[in-house]
Amino acid sequence: DAPRADARQAVAALAAQGLAPELLSGDRAPAVATAAAAAGIVRWTAAADPAAKIARLEALKREGRRPLMVGDGLNDAPALAAAHVSIAYASGADVTQAAADVVVQTDRLSAVPDAVxxxxxxxxxxxxxxxxxxxxxxxxxxxxxxxxxxxxxxxxxxxxxxxxxxxxxxxxxxxxxxxx
The missing domain is CATH 1.10.287 (Helix Hairpins)
Incomplete structure (x- = not known):
């Protein structure tokens, strides 16, 4: 998918808040690398299934971090449930919304730094x-x-x-x- 129009601004706002955005995607590496570069995300992981996403969240927790997971796809639901706090979009899958702590009613990525x-x-x-x-x-x-x-x-x-x-x-x- 093409990155959302406000992706770069949202990532910059999260970084300004002291957060380190990462991209965990089930897509192939070339597509994920392109999306990450467009959004200004340095750390990314491609071909990540739900178990790999959960493993990354658990690794962050072991480092003493409290990861925030944002997702809208069906395969994001387990990771949303495993995160310290999670955000889903109302346009996403119902199971994803049910697994999230926060459901935003807009498609703007700027809703994430606003929520933080x-x-x-x-x-x-x-x-x-x-x-x-x-x-x-x-x-x-x-x-x-x-x-x-x-x-x-x-x-x-x-x-x-x-x-x-x-x-x-x-x-x-x-x-x-x-x-x-």
């Missing part, structure tokens, strides 16, 4: 929310138990803590073509 960016932002917000919750529980609860604050003040502080966590979580951005 949103996931990283969500992770930062979750950590912030845990700190807010811990802060409340470490400070306000002991003060309330010791009788230094009235139950009304403790309840208001608890509501403020919960509201802060909710409002902070709403800061995760939504991208066009994405559903929650």
């Amino acid at each position: 960016a949103v996931a990283r932002r969500a992770q930062r917000l979750v950590r912030q929310n845990v700190l807010v919750s811990l802060g409340y529980n470490v400070v306000a609860v002991p003060l309330a138990i010791a009788g230094f604050v009235t139950p009304l003040i403790a309840a208001v502080a608890m509501a403020a803590s919960s509201l802060t966590v909710i409002l902070n979580a709403l800061r995760v951005e939504r991208r066009p073509g994405w559903t929650r």
Whole structure:
């Protein structure tokens, strides 16, 4: 297949995010080499059956990495299930969508770096929310138990803590073509 129009930009965006894109394909070497070069992918593997794709993902895991697998073909489903996190396209096979952690509703490859960016932002917000919750529980609860604050003040502080966590979580951005 011809590379998607935004393949080079998506690969560059992933590299800018600190990721090392690889191409694992069941196609023959000349076609895979051409597609990899067009997309700006340095490391590629041709003639990879599902077992070879899983073996590569397992090797990455042994290196301490958390591989993200993107696929849309029927033979990608086992590797999608084996990856740390996986993305499939809605235009792909049903079994592939079922095996993936994320299904994107667009055919744009730029959805992949967008998903990584949103996931990283969500992770930062979750950590912030845990700190807010811990802060409340470490400070306000002991003060309330010791009788230094009235139950009304403790309840208001608890509501403020919960509201802060909710409002902070709403800061995760939504991208066009994405559903929650």
